[in-house]
Each structure stands twice: as C-alpha cells, then as structure tokens.
Amino acid sequence: MKRSLLALLLAVQLAVFTGCGAAGQSGPKSGLSAEGGGVLGEEADADGLRYQDDYYEFINKDLLEQIELSASDAHWDWFGELDIAAGNEMDDIIRGLSRDRTAFETGSSEQKIRDLYACVSDTENRNETGLGPLKPHLDRIRNAQSIAEYVDALVSLSGEYGFSSIIGGYSIMQDKADSDQYAVYMLYADTLIGREYIEGESTQSYVALYQDYIKNMFLEFGLGEGEAQSSADSVMRLLRDICASTLTIEQSYDPSLTYNVYTAGELQELYTNVDVDNMLKGLRIDGQDKYIVIDVEQAKTVNSLLTEENLEALKAYSTFVLLNDAAEYGSTAMARLYKGMENALYGITQEWDDEVIWLRLTQELLPWDFGMIYVEEHFSQKDKENVEEIIALILDEYESIIMKQDWMSEATKQKAVRKLETMNVKIGYPDEWPEEKDMMQVTPVSEGGSLMSNFMRSMNVGVEHGLRLLGGRADKTKWDIPPQTVNALYDPLNNEIIFPAAILQAPFYDRENSRGANMGGIGFVIAHEVTHAFDSSGSLYDEYGNYSNWWTDEEREEYQRLSQSIIDYYHQYEMMGVHVNGELTLAENIADLGAAACIASILDGDREALDDAFSQMAYNWAAEDTADFMLYLLSTDTHAPNKIRVNAVLSSCDAFYETYEIEETDGMYTAPEKRVGIWR
Numbered sequence: 001m002k003r004s005l006l007a008l009l010l011a012v013q014l015a016v017f018t019g020c021g022a023a024g025q026s027g028p029k030s031g032l033s034a035e036g037g038g039v040l041g042e043e044a045d046a047d048g049l050r051y052q053d054d055y056y057e058f059i060n061k062d063l064l065e066q067i068e069l070s071a072s073d074a075h076w077d078w079f080g081e082l083d084i085a086a087g088n089e090m091d092d093i094i095r096g097l098s099r100d101r102t103a104f105e106t107g108s109s110e111q112k113i114r115d116l117y118a119c120v121s122d123t124e125n126r127n128e129t130g131l132g133p134l135k136p137h138l139d140r141i142r143n144a145q146s147i148a149e150y151v152d153a154l155v156s157l158s159g160e161y162g163f164s165s166i167i168g169g170y171s172i173m174q175d176k177a178d179s180d181q182y183a184v185y186m187l188y189a190d191t192l193i194g195r196e197y198i199e200g201e202s203t204q205s206y207v208a209l210y211q212d213y214i215k216n217m218f219l220e221f222g223l224g225e226g227e228a229q230s231s232a233d234s235v236m237r238l239l240r241d242i243c244a245s246t247l248t249i250e251q252s253y254d255p256s257l258t259y260n261v262y263t264a265g266e267l268q269e270l271y272t273n274v275d276v277d278n279m280l281k282g283l284r285i286d287g288q289d290k291y292i293v294i295d296v297e298q299a300k301t302v303n304s305l306l307t308e309e310n311l312e313a314l315k316a317y318s319t320f321v322l323l324n325d326a327a328e329y330g331s332t333a334m335a336r337l338y339k340g341m342e343n344a345l346y347g348i349t350q351e352w353d354d355e356v357i358w359l360r361l362t363q364e365l366l367p368w369d370f371g372m373i374y375v376e377e378h379f380s381q382k383d384k385e386n387v388e389e390i391i392a393l394i395l396d397e398y399e400s401i402i403m404k405q406d407w408m409s410e411a412t413k414q415k416a417v418r419k420l421e422t423m424n425v426k427i428g429y430p431d432e433w434p435e436e437k438d439m440m441q442v443t444p445v446s447e448g449g450s451l452m453s454n455f456m457r458s459m460n461v462g463v464e465h466g467l468r469l470l471g472g473r474a475d476k477t478k479w480d481i482p483p484q485t486v487n488a489l490y491d492p493l494n495n496e497i498i499f500p501a502a503i504l505q506a507p508f509y510d511r512e513n514s515r516g517a518n519m520g521g522i523g524f525v526i527a528h529e530v531t532h533a534f535d536s537s538g539s540l541y542d543e544y545g546n547y548s549n550w551w552t553d554e555e556r557e558e559y560q561r562l563s564q565s566i567i568d569y570y571h572q573y574e575m576m577g578v579h580v581n582g583e584l585t586l587a588e589n590i591a592d593l594g595a596a597a598c599i600a601s602i603l604d605g606d607r608e609a610l611d612d613a614f615s616q617m618a619y620n621w622a623a624e625d626t627a628d629f630m631l632y633l634l635s636t637d638t639h640a641p642n643k644i645r646v647n648a649v650l651s652s653c654d655a656f657y658e659t660y661e662i663e664e665t666d667g668m669y670t671a672p673e674k675r676v677g678i679w680r
C-alpha cells in the first residue's frame with residue numbers, strides 16, 4: 001500500500017477517488033458547456049422523456065450525448081474533466097521546462113520538475129535501473145531462511161521507505177481519541193484487488209485476470225514459468241485467507257472497529273509469532289504508550305499465517321505486493337503490466353499514450369510544487385470571499401436544522417451546534433506549504449538518479465515526516481490534499497471542511513451564475529461536507545475532533561433506525577441489475593440527503609431559485625462509465641452511482657415536489673412517509 005493514499009482514504013471525499021488522478025479519463029472533451037439552466041415548465045422531449053419521471057436523464061441528456069468515452073477512458077464526469085484541464089496546463093509547464101536550458105537552482109521547483117520528467121521519460125534508464133534501491137530489500141526478503149529473518153527484512157524496508165505488505169507497516173496520524181496528539185497506527189495487510197472483488201459473485205472473472213497478472217509480474221521479475229505459477233497460486237491462497245478476516249470498506253469507516261488501543265506488551269500477545277520489541281525498534285516507533293491496531297481480526301489471521309511452513313508463500317506475497325506498488329516507476333515492461341491490469345479492471349481497451357502517463361506521474365510525485373504553480377494562476381481572493389459567504393449561510397441554516405430535530409435532547413443539540421460553530425474551514429491552499437514539499441528532492445539521471453530512486457525518495461519523505469510529527473502537538477492548519485485537487489473533504493479529526501482551489505470553478509461555482517445555480521453547485525458541495533460532521537461516522541467525533549460518544553443511548557438508537565431506512569431506500573435502486581449497497585454508501589447518502597434539504601431550506605420556496613439549484617446539482621453529477629468501471633464503483637465506492645445520487649436524493653426532498661408539482665403517477669414520486677433523511 002502506498003502511504004500517501006492512506007490519509008485520503010481516512011477522510012471523507014466528495015467524489016470517487018481512485019488514487020490515479022481522474023479515473024481512467026485520458027483527455028478533456030472540448031466545447032462542453034459548464035452551465036446547467038432551469039427546466040421548470042418544460043414539456044417532455046421528442047422521446048417523451050419528462051423531468052418529472054427521470055430528472056437526471058432529462059437534465060443531462062444533451063450533455064451526455066456529447067460524451068463519447070474513447071477506448072482509453074473508463075469514466076467521465078466534471079471532476080475528471082476539470083482535473084484533466086488542470087493537468088494539461090501543468091503538462092505545458094513540464095514541456096516548457098524540458099526545453100529550457102537554464103541552470104535552475106538545485107531544490108527549486110523548476111529543477112525538480114525538469115529532472116523528474118527526464119527520469120520518467122528516459123525509458124533506457126528505467127529499463128537499466130529496474131527496481132533500483134528496492135532490489136536489495138527484495139533480495140533480503142527472498143533470501144530469508146526463517147520467519148524471524150523474513151519479518152526483519154520487511155521491517156527494514158518499512159522503516160526506511162514505508163512500504164507495507166503483510167506486517168510491519170505503520171502510519172503516524174492524529175490520534176482519533178485525542179486529536180491534538182499523533183499516534184502510531186499499525187497497518188493491515190495489503191489485500192491487493194480487495195475483499196470485495198475476491199469474495200464478490202460478479203467479480204470472479206477479474207480475480208482470474210488478477211491471478212494471471214500476478215504470475216506475469218513474477219515472470220517479469222525473473223522467475224521461471226513453474227515458480228511464477230506456484231508463487232502466484234501461493235499469493236492467491238494467502239490473499240483469500242487474509243480477505244476472509246478483513247474489515248469491509250464500510251466497516252473501515254467505523255472507529256468502534258478500527259480504533260483498537262494496544263500497549264507494546266499487548267501487541268506481543270496479538271503477534272505471538274513475531275518479536276514485537278525488535279520490530280518496533282526497527283521501525284523507530286518503540287517506547288510509545290499506545291499502538292492502534294486498525295484491523296484486529298485480520299492481524300490475528302496474519303499472525304496465524306506467520307509459520308515456517310508458510311515461509312515461501314509469505315515471501316511470494318510480500319514480493320508481489322512490493323512489485324505491484326513499485327511497478328509504475330520501474331521498467332517499461334513492469335509499468336505496462338500494471339497499467340494493463342488497471343485497464344482490465346476499469347474496462348479500458350486502449351492503452352494511454354506513454355507521454356500522457358509520464359506527465360501524470362511527474363505531477364503525482366511533486367504534488368506541492370505543482371500546487372504552488374497552480375494557485376498562482378487559478379485562485380481569486382474575490383471568489384474565496386464569495387464562497388465564505390455561502391459557507392456562513394449554510395452553517396447558519398444547519399444550526400436551524402439541528403434545532404428542529406425533536407428526537408434530540410437539548411444538551412445534545414447544543415453539542416451539535418458547538419460542532420458547527422467550531423468547524424474549521426480551509427479554502428484554496430495552505431498559508432504555509434507542507435514541509436514535505438522541500439523534503440522531496442529530485443536527483444537527476446546525470447547524478448545517478450532514476451525514476452525508481454526518486455520514487456523511493458518520496459516514500460522516504462513520508463516516513464521521515466511522520467517520525468518528526470510523533471511526540472509533537474498536531475498542527476491543525478496543515479493540508480494533506482494539494483490545491484489542484486478537484487474534490488472537497490470533511491476531516492472528522494480536525495472537525496474541518498476543505499475546499500481546494502480547483503473545486504472553486506464552473507460548473508461547481510461561477511460568480512456569474514444565479515444564486516440558485518451556485519447554491520446547487522458549490523452550495524450543495526459545502527452542505528454535503530458539513531453533513532459529514534453528522535453522518536454515521538462523523539457523528540462519532542466531537543467538536544474537538546475526538547472519537548467520543550456525545551449522544552444518549554436513545555438518540556443513538558433513533559439515529560440507527562433512521563439510518564436503516566436510508567439503507568433500505570437506496571437498496572431499491574439498481575444499476576446494471578445490481579442493487580445499490582445501502583450499507584457501503586450510507587454515510588455519503590446521509591450527506592447528500594442532508595445537503596439537498598439544507599440548500600432547499602435556504603432557498604425557502606423560491607421556485608425559480610430552487611429550479612436553478614436542482615438542475616445545476618443534477619448537471620454537476622452527470623457521468624458516463626464503462627460497464628466494468630460501473631461494477632468497480634458498485635463494489636467499492638462509498639458513493640452511490642451519480643444518477644442515483646441525483647434521483648434518489650431529489651425523490652426524498654419535499655422542496656423538489658413543491659418546485660415541480662410532482663404527482664403520484666410521476667417516475668420521481670416517492671410517498672411522503674417513504675422519503676428518507678436524517679438532517680432535514
């Protein structure tokens with residue numbers, strides 16, 4: 001597991017995030033209008049389609065007719081569209097610097113970008129250096145003669161570069177129970193294609209492809225045919241065992257399951273087959289009062305697998321995880337295998353151009369250098385002030401929504417209001433760039449650098465930065481997400497909402513838009529993030545960002561009853577014959593339902609403004625997917641598919657009925673007693 005993704009996985013994202021920029025979207029669609037526009041009073045179209053029957057389809061049919069996924073795309077939406085547009089501008093900067101002969105100062109963004117791109121695109125160098133500094137670590141794992149030697153080898157690699165495969169992975173993050181402090185989280189084993197695919201009924205063909213991929217990676221690594229096959233079989237055997245006791249994605253959002261405090265001594269009792277003292281020393285994290293085990297049941301399984309008879313299988317497992325983690329940065333053959341598997345998973349039938357991949361990799365490894373360049377061009381103080389006004393309106397409205405909940409006691413309401421009042425807001429970009437920006441340096445090919453060595457450097461920066469934090473007070477002004485990210489977040493540990501610069505643009509926000517359109521655009525996004533503070537997971541944290549129960553038992557019971565009705569409601573919706581997983585998408589659905597109710601309440605019966613807001617919201621969620629990618633989303637994404645996000649939410653929103661005079665015979669109609677939501 002690549003360390004940089006972990007923090008993002010733990011925060012709550014607005015849109016699908018696969019960790020590879022826009023999910024399989026290779027180029028922008030030119031000439032698309034970023035404007036929605038109301039539909040009130042419009043008649044059925046030539047095909048008889050009415051907004052009263054399928055609002056999403058009616059709003060987006062013209063737009064989606066213009067979207068044709070190319071063979072190298074898996075998905076289209078506005079998030080990806082804006083991401084690609086930002087990426088293309090950065091591409092021009094990379095190309096410009098590559099042609100520039102200026103001797104840039106070592107450590108400057110210009111030097112780092114130019115030299116890194118030279119490493120990425122130097123395929124001869126990549127093929128020569130191969131696994132570079134990772135190789136001796138892999139050799140040590142493969143030469144281990146005992147479980148003790150195997151664990152030592154993993155610890156040495158994790159301690160220096162933060163790679164984790166089965167055991168020895170850790171991450172330093174804010175302590176959930178005391179968010180002013182940092183704590184050590186013991187990571188779970190990497191489950192590769194994931195439990196959802198391994199155990200899913202409709203996903204077994206992908207699992208078979210994955211097994212071939214494992215074998216091919218071993219062949220590329222240099223194993224003979226027989227050994228590659230048997231190693232791949234061993235990896236699959238362990239993978240199934242590990243997945244069987246791994247938390248599901250929805251469980252991983254539940255701190256009552258993931259926040260398990262252990263002392264070093266108790267950790268030794270959990271990992272009876274490992275010398276825990278030795279491991280903690282090797283990782284430079286010994287002497288802590290507590291260690292948080294994220295997935296206890298999985299840890300027990302891992303411990304039971306750490307036996308001498310499994311040694312060869314364990315070595316194969318770790319080898320493959322590391323090859324998979326590093327493949328994109330290795331030889332061209334390994335990178336192609338990696339991308340090929342991703343393409344198969346997402347339904348992409350045509351490979352991306354090499355140059356597209358190289359430019360994206362360069363940007364991903366230097367997020368803060370590109371972030372600094374991005375905000376120089378793309379951030380307006382005026383827009384920030386306008387958005388701050390909308391945020392203030394929404395927080396105010398939310399207070400009224402909290403106050404009218406008759407199932408909450410006065411004391412609990414006051415705590416909820418305090419959580420709103422103390423909610424921290426981050427907009428645009430950080431006042432101070434994170435220290436990782438300067439810690440990340442790039443060594444050019446001429447000085448012995450390679451893509452792999454620079455990637456390893458970025459991993460090492462993550463480790464060293466984490467260790468510097470440990471023991472100090474948490475810096476809540478710090479940003480974990482760069483400003484060019486087209487997304488928004490709620491972070492429960494800081495009780496904060498974050499809107500990077502890149503989300504403050506059309507179609508989400510435009511200062512020329514009507515009030516209603518901006519309310520359905522950025523307003524919906526803001527209200528969605530605010531609701532996350534009170535969703536099934538966010539509600540378990542108090543106003544200080546600490547995991548603590550501030551509800552009475554009766555309130556918690558009522559909350560669960562309301563949640564169950566939301567789970568059942570979404571389960572009725574289907575995509576490609578698959579029911580939406582109401583449990584997996586619960587927190588996001590609570591956020592969407594709360595957001596729609598909040599903005600509708602602000603617009604207070606103004607039908608024209610509500611029409612603009614609903615149609616803009618539906619427009620912003622337009623999407624097109626390959627069948628494979630949709631299946632991937634249905635199995636793993638904590639958000640419902642976009643079409644359902646729009647139609648299910650509006651069908652439960654009373655103001656939608658009043659705005660459009662929806663009747664019982666209309667497709668969008670849901671009886672009042674069957675409409676769901678918590679914060680409304």
Ligand SMILES: [Zn+2]
Nearest residue numbers: 012013014591
């Ligand atoms: Zn969300």
